[in-house]
Amino acid sequence: MVEVTSEELAEDDQFLERLVDLIPFNVYYAENKVQVERKGKAVEKGGGKTKASSEDVDARKEKKKKKNSKKKKKSQRTGGLKRKSEGTDGDDEEKRAESSELRARVQEKIAAMRKERKADDEDAIKRREFKRQRNEKKNEKKRKNPTADDSDMKKTSEKKPRLEKESSAGTGEPEAIQKPAPEDISFALEAGLETGGKKSRVHIRKRDRLTHALEKAEKQQGDKSFEMEKMIKRAQGEKVLDDTKLLKKSLKSMEQKKLRSKKKWDQRIKQQKKNTADAQKKRQANIDARKAAKASKSKAKQKNRKMLGV
Amino acid sequence: MPRKKGRRRKRRTHVVDGGEEGADGGRKIPRSFVIRRGELPVSLKDLVPDMRRMFMPHTALHLKERKKGKMKDYFGVAGRLGISHFWLVSCTERGAYLRVGKYPRGPTLTFHLEGFSLSKDVKASQRRPISLESNDMKEPPLLVLNNFTNGPDHVKIMATVFENMFPKLDVKNVALSNVRRVILVDYDSHTETVSIRHFLLRATLAGLSKPVRSIVVRHKIPHLKGLKDISQIAEEGGTGFVSSDSEGEGPEESQVNLPQNLGKTKRKGGKTTLRLREVGPRLTMKLVKVEELFCEGKVFYHAYIHRSADEVYEMQRRHDVRKEEKALRRKVQEENVKRKQLAKQKRKGANEVGDNDEGDDDDDDVDADDVSEDADSDVEYAGKRKKPMDKGKPPRRTRTKTRR
Numbered sequence: 208m209v210e211v212t213s214e215e216l217a218e219d220d221q222f223l224e225r226l227v228d229l230i231p232f233n234v235y236y237a238e239n240k241v242q243v244e245r246k247g248k249a250v251e252k253g254g255g256k257t258k259a260s261s262e263d264v265d266a267r268k269e270k271k272k273k274k275n276s277k278k279k280k281k282s283q284r285t286g287g288l289k290r291k292s293e294g295t296d297g298d299d300e301e302k303r304a305e306s307s308e309l310r311a312r313v314q315e316k317i318a319a320m321r322k323e324r325k326a327d328d329e330d331a332i333k334r335r336e337f338k339r340q341r342n343e344k345k346n347e348k349k350r351k352n353p354t355a356d357d358s359d360m361k362k363t364s365e366k367k368p369r370l371e372k373e374s375s376a377g378t379g380e381p382e383a384i385q386k387p388a389p390e391d392i393s394f395a396l397e398a399g400l401e402t403g404g405k406k407s408r409v410h411i412r413k414r415d416r417l418t419h420a421l422e423k424a425e426k427q428q429g430d431k432s433f434e435m436e437k438m439i440k441r442a443q444g445e446k447v448l449d450d451t452k453l454l455k456k457s458l459k460s461m462e463q464k465k466l467r468s469k470k471k472w473d474q475r476i477k478q479q480k481k482n483t484a485d486a487q488k489k490r491q492a493n494i495d496a497r498k499a500a501k502a503s504k505s506k507a508k509q510k511n512r513k514m515l516g517v
Numbered sequence: 518m519p520r521k522k523g524r525r526r527k528r529r530t531h532v533v534d535g536g537e538e539g540a541d542g543g544r545k546i547p548r549s550f551v552i553r554r555g556e557l558p559v560s561l562k563d564l565v566p567d568m569r570r571m572f573m574p575h576t577a578l579h580l581k582e583r584k585k586g587k588m589k590d591y592f593g594v595a596g597r598l599g600i601s602h603f604w605l606v607s608c609t610e611r612g613a614y615l616r617v618g619k620y621p622r623g624p625t626l627t628f629h630l631e632g633f634s635l636s637k638d639v640k641a642s643q644r645r646p647i648s649l650e651s652n653d654m655k656e657p658p659l660l661v662l663n664n665f666t667n668g669p670d671h672v673k674i675m676a677t678v679f680e681n682m683f684p685k686l687d688v689k690n691v692a693l694s695n696v697r698r699v700i701l702v703d704y705d706s707h708t709e710t711v712s713i714r715h716f717l718l719r720a721t722l723a724g725l726s727k728p729v730r731s732i733v734v735r736h737k738i739p740h741l742k743g744l745k746d747i748s749q750i751a752e753e754g755g756t757g758f759v760s761s762d763s764e765g766e767g768p769e770e771s772q773v774n775l776p777q778n779l780g781k782t783k784r785k786g787g788k789t790t791l792r793l794r795e796v797g798p799r800l801t802m803k804l805v806k807v808e809e810l811f812c813e814g815k816v817f818y819h820a821y822i823h824r825s826a827d828e829v830y831e832m833q834r835r836h837d838v839r840k841e842e843k844a845l846r847r848k849v850q851e852e853n854v855k856r857k858q859l860a861k862q863k864r865k866g867a868n869e870v871g872d873n874d875e876g877d878d879d880d881d882d883v884d885a886d887d888v889s890e891d892a893d894s895d896v897e898y899a900g901k902r903k904k905p906m907d908k909g910k911p912p913r914r915t916r917t918k919t920r921r
Contacts, residue, residue: 390666391663391664391665391666392661392662392663393661393662393665393666393676393680394659394660394661394662394686395659395660395662395680395681395683395685395686396685396686396687396688431833434809434815434817435670435674435817437809438623438624438674438807438809438817439673439674439677441619441622441623441624442619442623442624442674442677442678442681443677443680443681444545444547444601444619444681447622450622
């Protein structure tokens with residue numbers, strides 16, 4: 208038999224008590240059983256008796272009780288009357304009941320809100336799933352391409368900018384200039400890699416683009432709500448096609464251009480045909496002339512022959 | 518013209534200027550014109566070349582401005598040359614104004630120039646003035662905006678316009694030796710003034726003592742007269758290495774380890790001090806007005822005139838009414854023109870057949886109709902107003918008698 212001294216016991220007791228203090232209260236007083244995965248085995252903890260020694264649990268409970276009772280003020284050591292205001296103090300049973308009540312109320316509220324916003328609808332579930340997947344993909348991409356983020360320095364100046372130093376060296380202005388905060392400084396730098404390469408860009412014909420823009424512009428003719436966005440886009444160099452008059456003009460000029468070029472082409476074809484026809488005519492004329500010449504020559508020859516009596 | 522063996526050789530074949538519009542609107546290089554508008558005092562006249570130097574290389578340094586020059590002349594070439602921004606300097610009794618406009622339909626910022634300094638004055642005030650070299654103007658400057666984030670709308674627009682005036686630097690691929698100038702645009706939110714400063718960015722080797730530096734950087738041959746050993750050059754005046762609190766090195770923040778090579782002496786990883794040496798003009802200006810289009814269009818923001826919603830509505834309504842009237846008038850005129858043409862054709866046809874008399878009467882009637890419509894309307898007509906022709910008299914052009 209091993210002899211154990213009282214001091215050792217006291218030490219163990221303290222140790223155990225400290226261990227118990229580490230465990231959060233709700234784990235072993237939870238009404239809803241908390242599933243704790245431990246080495247592949249799902250061990251239910253909380254509420255009634257656990258698979259682990261129930262003695263320990265009771266011991267822990269007692270210790271907790273002792274502690275709490277010590278904390279109680281003298282005036283509050285009532286028999287069994289529960290006071291609402293001192294909800295934190297009081298018996299464990301009451302505590303548990305209260306907390307479970309609160310929890311139930313919270314659950315009710317959450318359920319009601321979810322119902323209101325139809326969170327358990329089929330569509331909502333699908334949307335959530337879709338969003339989650341999209342975020343996952345995004346994070347994956349980010350993990351794979353860290354460089355793409357680094358070059359995006361347009362607004363962030365977390366790297367301390369080297370040019371933050373004021374020009375006091377050159378101008379002779381007083382040195383009491385406040386150094387600007389890094390967040391206020393922005394540089395005109397390329398905002399990272401462009402999304403999509405050359406092949407991913409679909410080439411839309413200019414005419415189609417203009418006609419779509421015209422339709423849209425006509426619908427939004429009296430709309431004054433997007434001025435700021437339009438201005439910013441224009442300032443950034445993007446074309447905002449919203450003037451119907453100019454769009455119509457552009458479309459018309461495109462059509463005119465086509466007409467003109469068609470005209471030119473027709474003329475060219477006509478001219479070509481004429482040229483070939485003329486050449487053929489000339490050729491034919493030459494041939495005929497030669498034929499005629501030949502015929503007259505042979506006739507003359509025959510005549511001569513007759514005359515000479517050959 | 519590059520000539521080789523007497524023949525001219527092409528060198529810049531198929532150099533694409535950012536290409537035409539792509540799916541993202543294209544990345545064209547922004548180019549600007551700085552133009553004087555109207556009569557300017559001499560100091561303002563001299564400001565314009567300084568500003569052009571600031572915006573080089575994507576601006577016309579020696580732009581020929583004629584006295585009778587009109588804006589439409591510039592617009593005629595702006596498309597061809599890819600001009601995206603116009604800086605118009607003008608002067609009134611109230612003061613000097615600077616209009617920065619994104620061409621062709623971009624926003625226009627009107628600034629009141631509260632103060633400016635020419636680059637020659639800046640240089641005159643410096644102890645060691647520095648001038649722009651041709652190399653400096655071959656590369657676009659680095660733009661630094663201060664205090665433009667998190668502002669009201671008009672400040673955001675200002676920031677966007679300034680940012681897109683210069684080509685963006687590709688952080689990954691830029692060569693450090695090409696970043697030679699810095700333009701600092703500072704916004705003071707209390708006084709709402711914008712200050713523009715122009716600096717040259719120079720990197721000098723750090724950690725050298727004066728004698729060593731004069732050899733390495735300035736290539737000066739030292740005097741070896743009284744010295745017994747060559748190492749005494751470096752030892753002159755004490756230790757050869759510079760202590761951290763030596764003068765002329767600049768504060769710690771301006772010392773940088775170079776990520777690239779920058780010439781023979783400044784190598785990658787080496788410590789250098791970056792200095793901003795001011796050159797070029799100083800502009801201090803206050804935003805007066807932001808207009809939607811290029812020098813026209815709705816006024817998005819005005820620093821001094823604030824209109825209530827009712828006034829804005831009223832103005833918009835008047836504008837719309839005027840527009841409608843114009844459109845209507847144009848339509849009516851077109852119809853009249855068509856009608857006249859038809860009548861003319863008919864008359865021609867009739868003439869060929871043999872009727873000479875009726876033509877004149879018809880003509881008369883048509884004109885009278887036109888006139889009555891115009892005269893009845895209350896609208897002011899700044900166009901071609903036809904004089905009413907008297908009905909009874911024959912028109913002048915068909916004069917039967919010829920003068921001798």
